[in-house]
Amino acid sequence: MKTTVISVLGTQKDAHGGYGPTRWDTWRPTIGLVQQDTLPIDELHLIFNREFLPLANRIKEDIASVSPETEVIFDNIELQNPWDFEEVYEKFYDYSKSPCFHEEKTDYYIHMTTGSHVEQICLFLLAESRHFPAKLIQTTPKEGHVRHSKDPKGTHTIIDLDLSRYDKLATRFESERQDDLTFLKQGIDTKSPAFNRLIETIERVAVRSIDPILLSGPTGAGKTQLAKQIYLLKKQTGKVKGRFVAVNCATLGGDLAKSALFGHKKGAFSGAGTDHTGFLKEADGGIIFLDEIGELPLEAQTLLLKAIEEKTFRPLGATADETSDFQLICGTNRDLEAEVRNNKFRRDLLARINLWSFCLPGLAARREDIAPNLEYELNRYASRTGKFISFNKQARERFLDYALHPTTQWEGNFRDLNAMVTRMGTLADGGRITLDLVEEEIARVTPTPADQASDDAETQNLLATHLGADYAEHYDAFDLVQLAHVIRVCRTSDSMADAARKLYAVSMRAKKSANHTDRLSKYLAKFNLKFRSLLS
Numbered sequence: 001m002k003t004t005v006i007s008v009l010g011t012q013k014d015a016h017g018g019y020g021p022t023r024w025d026t027w028r029p030t031i032g033l034v035q036q037d038t039l040p041i042d043e044l045h046l047i048f049n050r051e052f053l054p055l056a057n058r059i060k061e062d063i064a065s066v067s068p069e070t071e072v073i074f075d076n077i078e079l080q081n082p083w084d085f086e087e088v089y090e091k092f093y094d095y096s097k098s099p100c101f102h103e104e105k106t107d108y109y110i111h112m113t114t115g116s117h118v119e120q121i122c123l124f125l126l127a128e129s130r131h132f133p134a135k136l137i138q139t140t141p142k143e144g145h146v147r148h149s150k151d152p153k154g155t156h157t158i159i160d161l162d163l164s165r166y167d168k169l170a171t172r173f174e175s176e177r178q179d180d181l182t183f184l185k186q187g188i189d190t191k192s193p194a195f196n197r198l199i200e201t202i203e204r205v206a207v208r209s210i211d212p213i214l215l216s217g218p219t220g221a222g223k224t225q226l227a228k229q230i231y232l233l234k235k236q237t238g239k240v241k242g243r244f245v246a247v248n249c250a251t252l253g254g255d256l257a258k259s260a261l262f263g264h265k266k267g268a269f270s271g272a273g274t275d276h277t278g279f280l281k282e283a284d285g286g287i288i289f290l291d292e293i294g295e296l297p298l299e300a301q302t303l304l305l306k307a308i309e310e311k312t313f314r315p316l317g318a319t320a321d322e323t324s325d326f327q328l329i330c331g332t333n334r335d336l337e338a339e340v341r342n343n344k345f346r347r348d349l350l351a352r353i354n355l356w357s358f359c360l361p362g363l364a365a366r367r368e369d370i371a372p373n374l375e376y377e378l379n380r381y382a383s384r385t386g387k388f389i390s391f392n393k394q395a396r397e398r399f400l401d402y403a404l405h406p407t408t409q410w411e412g413n414f415r416d417l418n419a420m421v422t423r424m425g426t427l428a429d430g431g432r433i434t435l436d437l438v439e440e441e442i443a444r445v446t447p448t449p450a451d452q453a454s455d456d457a458e459t460q461n462l463l464a465t466h467l468g469a470d471y472a473e474h475y476d477a478f479d480l481v482q483l484a485h486v487i488r489v490c491r492t493s494d495s496m497a498d499a500a501r502k503l504y505a506v507s508m509r510a511k512k513s514a515n516h517t518d519r520l521s522k523y524l525a526k527f528n529l530k531f532r533s534l535l536s
Helices: 019-027 029-032 050-066 085-096 116-128 167-184 191-206 223-236 256-261 298-311 334-343 345-354 363-385 393-404 415-425 436-444 449-467 477-491 496-503 504-512 518-526 531-536
Strands: 002-006 043-048 071-076 106-111 136-140 155-159 213-216 244-249 287-291 327-332 358-359
Touching: 002 029, 002 116, 029 050, 043 050, 050 071, 071 213, 071 393, 071 436, 085 116, 106 116, 116 136, 116 155, 167 191, 167 223, 191 213, 191 223, 191 358, 213 436, 223 287, 223 327, 223 477, 244 496, 256 298, 363 496, 363 504, 363 531, 393 436, 415 436, 449 477, 449 531, 477 496, 477 518, 477 531, 496 504, 496 518, 518 531
Parallel strands: 002 043, 002 106, 043 071, 106 136, 213 327, 213 358, 244 287, 287 327
Antiparallel strands: 136 155
16 A cells, blocks of 8 residues: 655744754754654645745655655645635635545555644544545653754654444444434334334434425424424534424415514515514524425415525515524425425425435334333423323233234324323323223223214215215125225325325335235225326
């Protein structure tokens, strides 16, 4: 392997001793560097301003006398001010692009002992970012005194910036990362491998990126709570300092959306009796969560896009723009691609907010997480009411049997689970949920015979609408029960892909098929049905 070192000429330290023979009795960093017995150097790149050429020539001659195998290469970089960070970094950055610093079979080092502190910092940053694929090397006199060292060679220390090589640091970073993952999951020991992988990716994005995040998934899947946890994680790691502002776009319409988001001045419209700041300004330095982003009116979408890209916007009735350095998280339970095709959502806005897109699965697709989430809901109830509650053994087993059964749909997702725990907790005497309370709750959420009769009639109408009035003469009853459920899921889904995710959740986790949308399409084709025809 070839060894190449990059070093700034030390205009003070390398000049010690002058030109006379006594200079060999004085430690000079660059001369000491090439005299290290355990680090033979093949190529030394010496950086300096043209005015220091005489000193550079003297150092080159001295290197030739003590380390003739070292080729000294002069790299003239003219710095007007070696303490100007912008100038130094820009010129060193351009210097790092040289092909000679990216050769194979070469060990690169950066000598950190000479040059101004700004030059040293810039070289460090370029090494840390791998613009220079180099380790750092520091030289020092053995006795720590420059002018009177008894050993002018000194010593050297090598620092490798590859953190993966440091086991203790790697262990500590992994421990901190696990803490972050637990924080995002609110301390819930989730068991779903797919969900845990999703959270791991979200954690990386949360701590490394300031770009918009789009959280999709069914109502009640936990988008708002996750958005708040992302904010809190960013805040505790110093990535944001401002507020968390949550906005439900479904409650905004027409001029109300523009006024609520961007603010207005007094008299901007009828009823505007005072100035209004607007949510974007309130989120300056923090995070704004726009839930149900698909409900935002098109005109407001246009203004929002400008605000995202330029961090500026104009309140209604204002004569000048406002600024807000906000970070954006969006939530939706709609298929925004379908909304774009139907001209209900701007494609350019979707492209801007869709850089990081994560789909949160519903509770029915995460049945292995129901038990830990049940404990979380019990703790939430205790925190909210000051009343600790728990299940007896039989009651807990019965509730989990119901919760985990495939016929339990959890259409409201975590909101349904929260509601059931709240009702049982409220009725529990002595803070103990009994088997009787569980049975009462299950009966409360299970359809009654009257409901079932109504459902049967609705099912018959549904099948007759899509298969014809004589459908019962052509299909087995078993197939019709299954088809009715599939049609209901399709009718409440934003797209065929969304419906496939709900219908084949278990298969998707087991990766039994690569294309579940196609699987659903083929199933419907057996009945001469297409997804779009089910939506009418």
